[in-house]
Amino acid sequence: MSGSRPWGKIILFSSIALFVISWLIKAGVLSSTGGVTDISVRDAFFVTLAAFLTLAILSFLYKDNPYYKFAEHLFVGVSAAYWMCVGFWSTFVGNFIPRVSSTLSGFFGVPFKEFNVFYLIPLILGVMLLMRLSSKTGWIARWPLAFIVGTTAGLNLIRYLRSDFVNQVSNTFVPLLVEWKGIGPFFSGFSLSASGQFTLSLTNWVIFVGTFCGLVYFFFSKEHKGFYGGASRLGIWVLMVTFGASFGYTVMGRVSLLVGRLTFLFQDWLGLIS
Amino acid sequence: MNKVGLLISFGLIGAGLLWFLIRAIRGQEVERRIIFVFIGLAVAVPILFNITFSEKASPIVEAVYDKIENLSSGSKILISYDYGPSMAPEVEPMSNAFLRHSLAKGHKVYIMGLWATGQSLAGAAIENIVKKEFPEKVNGVDYVNLGYKAGNQGVLNVIITDIRKMYLTDVAGVNLDSMPIMKNVKSLRDMDLLISVGGGLPGVKEWVQFAGDPGHIPMAGGSAAVSAPLLYPYWPTQLVGLLGGIKGAAEYESELVRNYPRFAKMPQPGVKMMGPQTLAHLVIMAFIVIGNISYFIIRRRQG
Amino acid sequence: MKRQVPLLITLVVGTVLILSVFFPPAERLGEDFSIFFDIIAVFAFFLGGGNLVRIHGNRLYKKNKDWAFSLVTLLGFFIMLIAGLFKLGNPGGISADVAASGSLFQMLYDWIFNPLGATMYALLAFYVASASYRAFRAKNREATILLIAAFIILLGRTPLGVYATSWIPESFSLLQIPNLAIWIMTSPNLAGQRAIMIGIALGVISMSLRLILGVERTYLGVDNE
Numbered sequence: 001m002s003g004s005r006p007w008g009k010i011i012l013f014s015s016i017a018l019f020v021i022s023w024l025i026k027a028g029v030l031s032s033t034g035g036v037t038d039i040s041v042r043d044a045f046f047v048t049l050a051a052f053l054t055l056a057i058l059s060f061l062y063k064d065n066p067y068y069k070f071a072e073h074l075f076v077g078v079s080a081a082y083w084m085c086v087g088f089w090s091t092f093v094g095n096f097i098p099r100v101s102s103t104l105s106g107f108f109g110v111p112f113k114e115f116n117v118f119y120l121i122p123l124i125l126g127v128m129l130l131m132r133l134s135s136k137t138g139w140i141a142r143w144p145l146a147f148i149v150g151t152t153a154g155l156n157l158i159r160y161l162r163s164d165f166v167n168q169v170s171n172t173f174v175p176l177l178v179e180w181k182g183i184g185p186f187f188s189g190f191s192l193s194a195s196g197q198f199t200l201s202l203t204n205w206v207i208f209v210g211t212f213c214g215l216v217y218f219f220f221s222k223e224h225k226g227f228y229g230g231a232s233r234l235g236i237w238v239l240m241v242t243f244g245a246s247f248g249y250t251v252m253g254r255v256s257l258l259v260g261r262l263t264f265l266f267q268d269w270l271g272l273i274s
Numbered sequence: 275m276n277k278v279g280l281l282i283s284f285g286l287i288g289a290g291l292l293w294f295l296i297r298a299i300r301g302q303e304v305e306r307r308i309i310f311v312f313i314g315l316a317v318a319v320p321i322l323f324n325i326t327f328s329e330k331a332s333p334i335v336e337a338v339y340d341k342i343e344n345l346s347s348g349s350k351i352l353i354s355y356d357y358g359p360s361m362a363p364e365v366e367p368m369s370n371a372f373l374r375h376s377l378a379k380g381h382k383v384y385i386m387g388l389w390a391t392g393q394s395l396a397g398a399a400i401e402n403i404v405k406k407e408f409p410e411k412v413n414g415v416d417y418v419n420l421g422y423k424a425g426n427q428g429v430l431n432v433i434i435t436d437i438r439k440m441y442l443t444d445v446a447g448v449n450l451d452s453m454p455i456m457k458n459v460k461s462l463r464d465m466d467l468l469i470s471v472g473g474g475l476p477g478v479k480e481w482v483q484f485a486g487d488p489g490h491i492p493m494a495g496g497s498a499a500v501s502a503p504l505l506y507p508y509w510p511t512q513l514v515g516l517l518g519g520i521k522g523a524a525e526y527e528s529e530l531v532r533n534y535p536r537f538a539k540m541p542q543p544g545v546k547m548m549g550p551q552t553l554a555h556l557v558i559m560a561f562i563v564i565g566n567i568s569y570f571i572i573r574r575r576q577g
Numbered sequence: 578m579k580r581q582v583p584l585l586i587t588l589v590v591g592t593v594l595i596l597s598v599f600f601p602p603a604e605r606l607g608e609d610f611s612i613f614f615d616i617i618a619v620f621a622f623f624l625g626g627g628n629l630v631r632i633h634g635n636r637l638y639k640k641n642k643d644w645a646f647s648l649v650t651l652l653g654f655f656i657m658l659i660a661g662l663f664k665l666g667n668p669g670g671i672s673a674d675v676a677a678s679g680s681l682f683q684m685l686y687d688w689i690f691n692p693l694g695a696t697m698y699a700l701l702a703f704y705v706a707s708a709s710y711r712a713f714r715a716k717n718r719e720a721t722i723l724l725i726a727a728f729i730i731l732l733g734r735t736p737l738g739v740y741a742t743s744w745i746p747e748s749f750s751l752l753q754i755p756n757l758a759i760w761i762m763t764s765p766n767l768a769g770q771r772a773i774m775i776g777i778a779l780g781v782i783s784m785s786l787r788l789i790l791g792v793e794r795t796y797l798g799v800d801n802e
Contacts, residue, residue, distance in 0.1 A: 077650035085662055087622040090423055090424065091424040091615050091619045122612075130623060142797050148614065156427075163508075167487065171512075192752060194753070207771075214769050246503045248726070252731075254699075261695055263543075362695060397677065428612070439612065506762060506766055509767075565712075566713075566724075
């Protein structure tokens with residue numbers, strides 16, 4: 001372990017040296033007139049900083065290390081402050097101030113709507129929420145929490161009922177014989193074309209039967225035996241295809257993020273690609 | 275360069291996978307850091323060689339394209355930036371493509387966001403795309419940035435009946451009533467198309483539940499790949515169409531460039547990313563096969 | 578007081594929001610409650626920030642393990658906060674967009690928040706690759722179906738799938754990998770996701786009712802806090 005300290009210092013000084021070298025090279029590359037300008041020095045610093053922060057996070061793949069911890073802790077602090085600031089200016093100044101104070105509205109440059117005494121309620125509830133920071137008065141945060149829970153429950157109940165239940169059940173009732181003109185035309189024109197009659201009908205059969213069997217699988221009040229068990233098994237297979245599709249898309253999504261970061265490093269930082 | 279790069283990429287990846295296969299047949303473990311290096315190379319090499327492929331829109335993507343294309347010029351399209359930096363590489367090509375298409379068709383574009391990080395990204399899109407590629411478009415006349423509001427679904431619950439109850443000004447503090455683009459626009463029900471670009475909470479799902487369905491407003495979505503499969507049940511009755519992941523973005527970009535030659539020189543990050551994406555998928559599939567070969571060999575030896 | 582009042586608040590607010598869908602007079606009250614919710618959400622952000630300062634400040638004060646990193650967190654937090662709250666360097670002044678181009682806030686977002694956030698999630702690509710090699714096994718029929726579906730999607734969502742099966746004639750075009758991938762997404766995937774969606778919807782409806790009626794009280798915590 002004592003041998004790791006010199007290595008730690010070497011890596012630290014090397015990183016700082018590389019940072020400065022990269023910054024200077026980048027500033028030289030960015031300057032348009034041949035001389036270094038303030039903006040190119042600033043942009044070069046930020047690009048180099050972003051690149052080094054990226055590499056610090058990626059260093060976690062080797063093992064947990066102080067550079068990763070530095071980047072992680074910086075991210076936590078910066079993101080908390082970001083959401084606070086945007087929330088404050090967009091909603092507190094944008095929605096609350098115009099309804100309670102014309103003086104403050106004028107100061108912040110937002111149009112004053114009209115004084116509405118009821119808008120003191122979210123202010124009071126909000127301050128009560130902040131009481132959570134104290135262990136003695138933390139219990140009072142339950143009131144605004146109850147408001148949040150009540151709002152979410154009230155909003156979600158109807159919307160989930162309509163969009164995710166009624167509409168979904170309705171959309172499952174699809175015609176099982178698409179563009180039906182009779183058995184003769186069906187067999188005479190039979191093909192496995194992606195837009196053919198058979199494929200469209202098969203799609204609707206799978207949607208109807210698959211949804212039903214998937215729901216049968218999730219119903220545990222009846223034993224999964226016999227015909228019911230068979231339907232449940234079919235439901236599991238449909239769900240496995242669903243999870244396989246989700247896995248495929250998840251891989252696509254995660255790889256895209258890596259491609260994005262590597263593109264930044266190669267393009268914006270190293271200038272290896274245009 | 276494209277073909278040479280493709281050959282080099284396949285060569286490197288093929289050699290690496292062969293090494294993995296040999297180790298698998300011998301029943302030898304592979305340290306996970308080597309796997310990390312390999313996947314990193316599999317993605318990095320195609321990026322360096324700028325490997326790209328042509329794309330064709332699938333029906334679910336084409337439906338969104340056709341919807342925007344077939345709306346009469348001057349229609350009102352709302353684009354909601356519901357994502358952050360963690361999803362931006364995937365969905366930003368989509369939001370940029372929607373913006374370009376809508377403005378090229380002469381539609382009025384209303385920009386907002388349910389994510390705080392969306393406000394910064396929307397601002398950057400306006401600076402980099404609207405002001406540079408459409409200098410004739412005027413803020414407040416052809417487009418408006420309403421910005422972000424906290425509250426997730428609560429925001430939608432209000433603006434479905436009255437936008438001005440939630441938004442008094444645009445993001446720069448300009449009164450909405452002074453803007454020609456906001457004339458005759460009272461609520462989301464006045465929009466001709468709603469587009470949510472995102473993949474988390476709130477996202478396309480919440481837009482369908484709280485805006486599209488209650489207001490009977492046509493809805494389209496651009497979603498990160500992780501969330502896209504979950505949105506298919508809404509198609510085609512509750513969602514006009516859906517762009518899923520970087521593939522969806524690439525398909526839409528290709529369709530846009532095919533029909534609008536003015537965009538031929540525009541950056542197509544979606545199309546560009548499909549090269550490394552393709553090789554990475556190949557590697558992942560090979561890993562699954564090799565991993566299973568190793569598993570069955572070891573199991574047979576133990577059995 | 579500690580439990581009865583919050584339960585009453587949940588009941589009233591939840592009921593008003595449900596009724597607002599059916600009764601226009603309740604609609605306005607429902608909208609006001611939604612705006613109150615939005616304003617309280619901002620206080621929740623302040624609570625998060627305050628909690629962060631409290632925890633890391635405590636760690637710094639007591640010089641606990643990794644206290645230096647807590648200093649980094651607090652520095653990053655306060656620099657970003659000051660840049661945003663006071664709109665430092667914002668070309669448009671106090672009424673402008675807090676994330677206006679050229680402002681210090683937007684620069685910190687572009688060059689610190691953005692790369693850190695994006696890279697954190699980019700790490701997942703490596704872990705997905707590692708999991709593909711070490712964990713995904715076709716141990717039974719169901720796992721095999723899952724892996725076959727994943728294969729078709731992985732191949733079908735890339736141009737390789739086009740090249741691999743473009744020779745298949747139009748009358749069998751369903752068997753072309755890209756078309757098969759599209760069919761999987763719009764047919765069995767849709768069915769499975771719909772079944773899950775309906776199940777979740779029933780769960781959400783039942784839980785919402787339980788919360789509004791006060792049957793479910795776990796969100797209130799325990800009284801001896």
